[in-house]
Structures are given as C-alpha cells and as structure tokens.
Amino acid sequence: MSEGRLAGKVAIVTGGGSRGGELGTGEATAICLAREGARVVVADIAAENAERTVAAISEDGGEASAFIGDACQSHDSSSMIDAAVDRYGGLHVLMNNLGYRSQPKKRGRGVDGLVEEQFDAAVQLNLKTATLASKYAIPAMKESGGGSIINVSSVDGLAAGHSYGVPYGVTKGALHMLTISTAAYHGRDGIRANCIAPGHLHSSYTSAIDPKLRDRRRRVVPLGTEGTPWDVGWLAVFLGSDESRWISGVTIPVDGGLFAAQPLVAQHYMEADEIDSEEGTG
Numbered sequence: 204m205s206e207g208r209l210a211g212k213v214a215i216v217t218g219g220g221s222r223g224g225e226l227g228t229g230e231a232t233a234i235c236l237a238r239e240g241a242r243v244v245v246a247d248i249a250a251e252n253a254e255r256t257v258a259a260i261s262e263d264g265g266e267a268s269a270f271i272g273d274a275c276q277s278h279d280s281s282s283m284i285d286a287a288v289d290r291y292g293g294l295h296v297l298m299n300n301l302g303y304r305s306q307p308k309k310r311g312r313g314v315d316g317l318v319e320e321q322f323d324a325a326v327q328l329n330l331k332t333a334t335l336a337s338k339y340a341i342p343a344m345k346e347s348g349g350g351s352i353i354n355v356s357s358v359d360g361l362a363a364g365h366s367y368g369v370p371y372g373v374t375k376g377a378l379h380m381l382t383i384s385t386a387a388y389h390g391r392d393g394i395r396a397n398c399i400a401p402g403h404l405h406s407s408y409t410s411a412i413d414p415k416l417r418d419r420r421r422r423v424v425p426l427g428t429e430g431t432p433w434d435v436g437w438l439a440v441f442l443g444s445d446e447s448r449w450i451s452g453v454t455i456p457v458d459g460g461l462f463a464a465q466p467l468v469a470q471h472y473m474e475a476d477e478i479d480s481e482e483g484t485g
C-alpha cells in the first residue's frame with residue numbers, strides 16, 4: 204500500500220498531459236496527486252502529452268497510466284472512468300481540468316461580439332467534458348464508497364475577464380453551478396464536489412500571452428507575485444483527500460488575493476509600481 208495523504212485512492216485528471224514546454228495545471232495536479240500516494244489516470248486527447256506526464260510521475264516514484272480519448276465524446280468519457288476502475292479497482296478523485304482557449308484574433312470582447320462557433324466550442328470543452336465525466340464517475344465513486352470531484356473554472360467565471368471573452372467566462376461560471384448541483388444531489392452518496400478558480404497563473408495555458416500583459420496580470424494581484432500550476436495542484440490534493448471531508452459545494456479562488464481588492468486598490472498597486480520603477484527602485 205502506498206503512503207501519503209491520498210494513499211489507497213484512485214484519481215483521474217482530464218487534460219493531465221504535458222505539452223512539453225511550460226507546466227500545465229493538469230500536469231502539475233497529476234504529479235501532486237501521485238506524490239501523495241494516489242494511483243493516477245492521466246487522461247488526454249494527445250498520447251505523447253499523456254505519456255510525458257506518466258513518465259514524470261514514474262520518475263518521481265509514483266504510479267500512473269495514460270488514457271487516450273476525446274473528453275467531449277460521451278463514449279470516450281465513459282471509457283475513461285471504466286479504465287480507472289478496471290486498472291486500479293475503483294475511483295475516488297476526478298479532476299475536471301480541461302479549458303477552452305479561443306484564438307486571439309477571433310476574440311470578441313462583449314456579448315454583441317460573441318462568435319457563435321467559439322461559444323459552442325467553449326460549451327463543449329469547459330462544460331460538457333466536466334458534466335459527462337461527472338455523470339460517469341458518480342456511479343463508480345458510489346461503488347468505491349464515495350469520492351471527490353474537483354472542477355477547474357477560472358476567476359473569469361467569477362467576474363468578467365480581460366483576455367478570453369464571453370464564451371470562456373460564461374461557461375466557466377456554469378461550472379460553479381455544476382459543482383453546486385453535484386454537491387447537492389450526491390452528498391448522500393458520499394460524493395463531494397468543489398471547484399478551483401485559478402487566477403493569474405503562468406502555465407502552459409497562458410504561455411503565449413504578451414509579456415506586458417503577463418507583467419500586468421502579476422501587478423494587479425495583492426501579493427504581487429505570479430501563480431503557478433503547483434498552487435492549483437496542492438489545493439487539489441487537499442480537496443481530493445479526507446482532510447477536506449466536510450467541504451463540499453464551494454468554489455475556491457487560487458488568485459493571490461485578486462478578489463480581495465477593489466479595482467481602485469489594484470490601480471494603486473499599478474501606479475505605485477510605475478512610480479517605483481521611475482525612481483529606479485522597482
């Protein structure tokens with residue numbers, strides 16, 4: 204039997220593969236869960252990405268295997284859950300990590316600028332993947348004596364965001380309602396559901412953003428630092444473990460305090476940074 208905060212548990216991370224450059228939140232979470240003793244199914248549409256994460260976990264001394272499929276497809280989603288149960292004998296943790304990134308040139312900022320094909324794609328990848336995986340995971344978790352479902356939304360699902368537009372924010376916001384619904388309807392099955400809302404992290408997901416925007420994303424945060432995928436991964440360990448046994452139905456921002464500050468406070472940070480850098484102290 205493995206040791207750690209998740210010893211004896213079986214976990215799935217959707218989009219858990221590594222793109223091979225910057226670290227992703229799915230990749231970091233899969234590594235953190237395995238480090239704490241979970242046996243992890245790294246689910247991804249790209250075999251080489253999934254195998255990179257599996258190799259990293261093996262090198263770390265953990266146990267993991269890849270599942271290859273398109274999480275938007277019902278059949279693949281159901282097979283992913285079966286794979287975890289067949290390989291490891293049950294299912295206790297599901298991390299719905301997938302997120303939709305619209306093409307920069309096609310982003311419309313307002314509701315009237317909405318690009319319909321982007322909206323459909325965001326519904327598929329942000330909302331449908333998590334809903335389908337939860338639907339198929341719940342019976343397997345009941346069989347396993349209960350479980351923890353962790354959805355990954357975004358601060359853009361809590362307040363209108365700067366970069367990714369209406370399709371992204373609206374579908375990420377809907378994940379909060381999926382979280383609440385899962386918690387409410389399946390608490391008696393011993394299943395908890397919570398949501399992580401990442402803020403301004405630097406990760407594979409945001410690796411292509413303009414360096415100036417990257418700097419501004421850091422500066423508006425009260426802590427004045429950038430988040431990393433590990434910040435999400437370690438919260439997922441807590442939410443997946445029995446340490447959080449009485450926490451269900453909540454969304455937790457991982458954002459360095461972004462939502463603690465009113466806009467004028469953030470503006471003050473930005474202006475103070477500019478004064479510091481003009482004086483050569485920034």
Ligand SMILES: NC(=O)c1ccc[n+]([C@@H]2O[C@H](COP(=O)([O-])OP(=O)(O)OC[C@H]3O[C@@H](n4cnc5c(N)ncnc54)[C@H](O)[C@@H]3O)[C@@H](O)[C@H]2O)c1
Pocket residue numbers: 217218219220221222226227228229230246247248249252253272273274275300301302303355356357358400401402403404405406407408409
């Ligand atoms: N980085 C940030 O600043 C930030 C902020 C808020 C929220 N988020 C959220 O964090 C998550 C980012 O995840 P990541 O860093 O692991 O992303 P990522 O972009 O590195 O993607 C992870 C994997 O998903 C796989 N994938 C894509 N489509 C798939 C499909 N249909 N089926 C199965 N696998 C598929 C890819 O092959 C890739 O290996 C997203 O949900 C995003 O919305 C990030």
